[in-house]
Amino acid sequence: MLSSSYRVLVQAGIVLILLGLWEAAVFSGLADTRTLPPPSEIAIHIVALLGDQDVLYNLWITSAQVGLAFLIVAPVGVAIGLLLGEHEYIGRAFRPFFYFLAGVPKSVFLPVFILTFGIGFTQKVAFGIFQAIFVLVISAIAAVGSVSPTLIKVARSYGANRWQLYSQIFLPAMMPVVIEGMRLGMIFNITGVVFAEMYVARAGIGHMIATWGMSFQMPQLFAGIFLTAFLSIAVNEVLRWYERRVDKWRK
């Protein structure tokens, strides 16, 4: 039985060993420093980038795009999923479209988004939403199926109208499954925003990463990759924390 502090210690050790091996590989000449800078150098650049107003501004732009896209897509996706999952006729008519479109790679639509929304903030948000909405809707449809029919009967027997059924029974009962979908949706959302930034943009961490890559600034490029990873992990952890709170009753 491992205590949790012991486990964290072991995990930190594993990370340190891996970074050490990486460092050793670079200094022993096993890896080419031109394409793979050592972690120590990347760390120095991460610190430097975090002190750079320009980088912070671009990180902020990316975060704002991702955040706004999420604030729009989460309620909209859940609402559409609830309607498609719960309403028999609407569901049967429209569900197939979502299932089919979910399988199409969203990146091929990027030029359409550029032509429609330009290359600025709005286009990134729109593309983030577009990337995330399918997984959210589909998980919300699955969440509707997880709602206990008894609870629906209970609420109906107490005279709940359709709106009360949705808000008082379906939404809270769907939450544990929906929050999983939100985490997936968030990953798609970040991928969409950063990808769109890398393709064509004036700002954003994706835009910076693409620029560093094209100008062979490897330490900055890797530092940017790490920063993007930290951002995604932070977002995911926040959602997991919320999930544990919501999930408390599902024992």
Add this chain to the structure above:
Amino acid sequence: MAEVTDSMAHAPISSEKFDLSVEQVSLHFETPNGVLKAVDEVSFGVETGRFVGLVGPSGCGKSSLLLMMAGLQKATFGDIIVEGEPLTGPRPQDVGVIFQESSLLPWKTASENVEFPLALRGVDKAERKQLATDMLKLVGLSGFEDRHPFELSGGMKQRVSIARGFCQDPRILLMDEPFAALDEQTRMTLGDELLRIWEGHRKTVVFVTHSLTEAVYLCDDVIVMSAQPGRILERIEIDLPRPRTYETMATADFGRLRDRIWRLIRGSE
């Protein structure tokens, strides 16, 4: 409970002596093998303040009948008259339902669960909180108001369900095998509790159960049904004196009544 009457006062019932009357009710399902008569031309009435049990083998349509009385299921034929008017859907002020286990909203506390029917009706928060606290006290759950269902035992959860059913103060309470998932001891205790509360509030009760002992112990009348088609075999009056106690179960009359119901059910199979 009696304090809850104001806003939901009932129109006086005319000459109608039944609170609830089931008239020629059938529930048919289309199946690949033809029409399944889950409930077939069932009629009975329940007088005000009477505790009536519905028993029968599984598939006799007793639970379907209860859903129809709750307005949750439409009858294929026939009418269910509640206080003189045919039922067209749930009518929570008149008819309350206490379901089988796990009917509590798991994300709400015991108190919020009891308040739920009142909240749907827009009863003021402070008022419904007070009512819920009183009801939880009545079912012996004082101090558990802020617990979630996953922190309560099966028996306690069912006590919360009972409190929820009584809290909205309907004239008629329908109970769908409320103690089915409980162990024998808890079931006995809750049966006694239910009788105690009912003696105090005299709701009209329809109680679906598959336990003959429970039916004889709790009810004024027991309606015995047969399966496929779901029909009434007989309505048996349980003329055992109240209040009934554990000793009542040991009497010859009790055994005779339970025996009679058992023979009816077995004979129909």
